[in-house]
Amino acid sequence: MELLGVVSFLVFFLIQSSFFSLTSIGLNIQWGFTGLFNVGIAGFFAVGAYTSAIMTGPHYDDTLFGGYDLPVPVGWLGAIVVTAFVAAIIGYITLRLREDFLAISTFGIAVSIQLIANNMDQLTRGPEGLYSLPKPLEDLSASPLVDNILYLGVCIGVIGLVYWGFERILRSPWGRVLRAIREDEHAAMAMGKNVFAFRLQSFILGSATMGLAGALYANFIGFISPTDFLPIFTIQIFVMVIVGGSGNNLGAIVGSVVMWGVWSASDSLIAAVVSPDFQTQAAAARIVLIGLILVLMLLYRPQGLLPEKHIVSAAGRMKLKGED
């Protein structure tokens, strides 16, 4: 029984980590591989989560949309498409800005998205949130643990697919231009590359990944409300990518699991040692802890746990596989 408890906690923990992992991979393509300082992660995550919730969720009496009861994979695809569309509009407006202004404007946009979710009752039911969202593969077994193990499998499958796709595209001529832009955008432009177009594509790709992560989250938890998408989420993702190693997708995954572990552990620690009267205040210490880890990391291991690998495009070697 004890063991079962540990296993089910572990499965639950890994599922949660996988939402962060997927979001971190999305940020990595923007920040780690293109140098885009997107501080609006929570906003894209929210767009994906709400899209899937509205598409797959039940009918609510007080909303204008929703109740479409679509299959979950359709909701996830919808989340990708809608987030990509939103990212295209935001990117088109903001990506011509210098990077510090890009950071400020994306931050503001994410806060606006959260506020829209909080106030647009006809779409999101405001602070009350959307509930009873369907979870895929739920009907296969009666045991919640088996359910969760299956869902973890789905998450790992999705992350694996995205990881494989990103690793492959980064080694293509498309990824080569992205790397060139990160190295020196003026030189890339002088070599005839439309820097803005490539940045926009990278921004859309990364944001759509965050949207997919949000959809995975929504259909697992089954209930979403605007408090899930506060700016702290964005900060957490950045710390995960920096701790794991920006510019390394495996690092983003490792960083996510490690930092979510630290966050959960500090949660349990606070619950165990702080008297109930001060728990809310003590919870703020977690944020301080995250900040401390970030600073220590930047001071002593700025390359992250897994440093960036030197990526070379598939055909960019003097000796290719199968050649003499």
Added chain:
Amino acid sequence: MIFFINCKGKLKEVAIGSRSKAIFFYNQSNYLCQKFTIHMLKVESLVKDFGGLRAVDGTSFEVKKGTITGLIGPNGAGKTTTFNAIAGEFPITSGRIIFDGEDITPLPSFKTFRRGLVRTFQIPKPFAGMTVLENLMMVPKGQLGESFWNNWIRPKAVMEEEMRIRDEAVKVMEFLNLIQVAEERGGNLSGGQMKLLELGRALMSDPKMVMLDEPGAGVNPTLLGEIVEKIAELNRRGLTFLIIEHNMDLIMNLCDPILVMASGQMLMQGSASEVQNDARVLEAFLGGVAEDGS
């Protein structure tokens, strides 16, 4: 003989051997446009202000096809600004830039590049974290694999094109003696090798004209000789060059004609000996010579 022909509705200067040839070509003006345009580049009263500072002040000049044209002048004369303006690095204040018969004034740098106008930088800008081979392979324009979706829909065609580009890059590296550092990162090269790499990137684009900004700066004499030799060789194959340089040996041996700029304006132009014997040039470089002898 110089004639004016109607080229896509615009009048254009062309040089044609004789009147009878000109009549023969009369109905083939499109062909004429391409074949007999004598000016690769024409800059007309170019002005560029940076805030209150007028960096380039109404400069006009031409670069004839097939030449290695030199651009010299004291520091602050506006040479690099002129380069940047032509390449489309920033919008200009006023003036017109005609490249190979077409107005490229408003085009940003990535578009002037696609027209066949390539430039290198005064301070080399290799993609430091990428290998020499990759620095070269990223250059060719309109690569299939630069479209995100082609990599998923047509991976075979992308790979075939990659192979062609790689072969081309190997040829360029062999020509420039960079083959032994093919898999070295751009940032690890010596100053001279970086200059060669920049020249190599320019060649990868199959350009009509290359603008070199101080190809000789910070390069040791042996490597400099090599760079000069490569430029001359490429010019014999028909490539037009516009070169900014402070190394007078390089300029005087390689370039004809030579344009001299001073305080944002075109001072004079001529052959190496004309430039060397011009009092205005000396004055611009060495500072004003007082006439009253004091």
